[in-house]
Structure formats: C-alpha cells, structure tokens
Amino acid sequence: MALFKRIRKIKAFDVFLVAGLTALALFMLLPIVFIINHAFKPQNELFLFPPTFFVKHPTLRSFELLFLHAGSDVVPFTRYLFNSVFVAGITLALVILFSAMAAYVLAKKSFPFKSLAMSLIMISLMFAPETVQIPRYLIISGLHANNTYFGHVLPYLASPVAVFLLIGFIAQIPNELIEAIKLDGASEGRIFTRLILPLSAPALATISIFTFQGVWTDVETSSLFMQDETMRTLAFYVNSLVSGLQNSVAGQNMAAAAGLLVFLPNLIMFLLFQRMVMATMVHSGVK
Incomplete structure (x- = not known):
C-alpha cells in the first residue's frame, strides 16, 4: 500500500513537471511566434485596434519591401549576405580545428607547464567579452x-570554451585505443583525424x-573594426535597418522580416546539429 502511494506521488510529480516545462517552453516561444506573425502581416493589420497577435492574411510584401530597400543602398544586400556566410564558414572550420588540436594535446600529452596552460584557459573563461574589447x-x-576578413575571424580563433569542452570529452577516450592505433603504425595526424575527431x-x-x-549574429566586429561598408556583415546591416524602422509602426513588419532572415539560419543550424549530437551519442559511444 505504501509502495502504491509512493508511485502515485512520483507520477503526480512527473505530470506537474511536464506541465510546468511545457508552459515555460510555450512562453519562451512567444517572441519567435510574434516575429514570424509580424513578418507576414500586411500593412493594414499593423494599424488594427485592438492589435492582433496572429496574422489574419499572410503576405510576403514585407520581404519584398525589405529587398527593395536593400537594393536602393550603395552596398547590395548580397554583399552583406556573402560576408556573413564566408566569415561564419571560415571561422567555424578554424575554431573546430584549432580547438580540437589544443584539447587533444592538453588532454592526452605531457609537457612542461601543462598545468599553467590549463589554468590560463580556466582564467580566460572568467572574463566578460566587454573587458577584452580594447x-x-x-x-x-x-x-x-581592419577592413579585412582576417579581422572578422581573428577574435574567434582562440575559444577557451571550445577547448575546455573538448578537453573533458577527449580525456574520456581510453588511452588503450590510442596505443592500439599507434601499434598499427598510425602517425599523430592520423590518430587525430581518424580517432580523436570522430569520437569527439x-x-x-x-x-x-x-x-x-x-x-x-555578431555586430560588434563590423562596428568596431570595419569602416569599409563592403566588409560588414548581414547582422550589422539588419541591426542598422531595424534601428531605423523600429520607431515607426509602418516599418515594424519589415523589421520583423529582417530579424527573421537572421534568425532562420541559426534555427536551421541548431536543429541540424542537435540531431547529429543525439545520433552520435547513441550510436558511437566510447567503450
């Protein structure tokens, strides 16, 4: 009887927990739903009173106006888009390469001042980004x-968060696996590319x-280091555009459309790699 009551209490707690988390998730989704609805609202629905949360007659007119506005600028919209895609791609590849190499050495190799290097990484995690701007x-x-792609990429190359995360992950790889592949004649480069990277x-x-x-979503690099407009990114352009439109009701849907264009690649990237993380953790565990 006592066991039955205990099970009922656990189930009631689970139901309460799921209901609470669901309500919290729906609340956190409200800004995203609002932006999506606003981006597809026609001009006349912006002036309705009382205002409506959901769009009644969706239209792509906001995106059309956005591209027409971008086409009238000296620097074309596609230039900002190319800068963002190029910088994000190069930065992502280099951060993964450098962070994984550093973490492998720190996790699996012995060398002088290794403890000092680990301490410096830990200390660097304590600094807010604003403190290192100067x-x-x-x-x-x-x-x-300044005004180069290297200036965009350089601030991200040393990522203590990435190195710290990878050190903990690579340290769990058994040394026996590394010794076994060494006995097969594998070089350090082969060990890194064929063993460390796949298991990480x-x-x-x-x-x-x-x-x-x-x-x-970085705006600061374009603001601080890029005086040449052709070297600035999409996030900077959208931020400037939204700043000029957010004070007028008529420009709210265009501002929402611009924000949605910046948000969607982040969402796609998150969903894509989230599935990859789950699949990798299930199917390629370290034994």
Missing part, C-alpha cells in the same frame, strides 16, 4: 587587419552550434 582592438589595429563528434557539434550563432 586589447582586441589594439591587436587588430596593430596587425592592420558530439562535442564538435555543440561547438559548431554556439560558434556559428556567435559569428552569425
């Missing part, structure tokens, strides 16, 4: 990397998600 600006200016796929997918999101 040193970052001085470095980029000293390297004459879940961590690499996670790093890919937050690195891409950080680079894709």
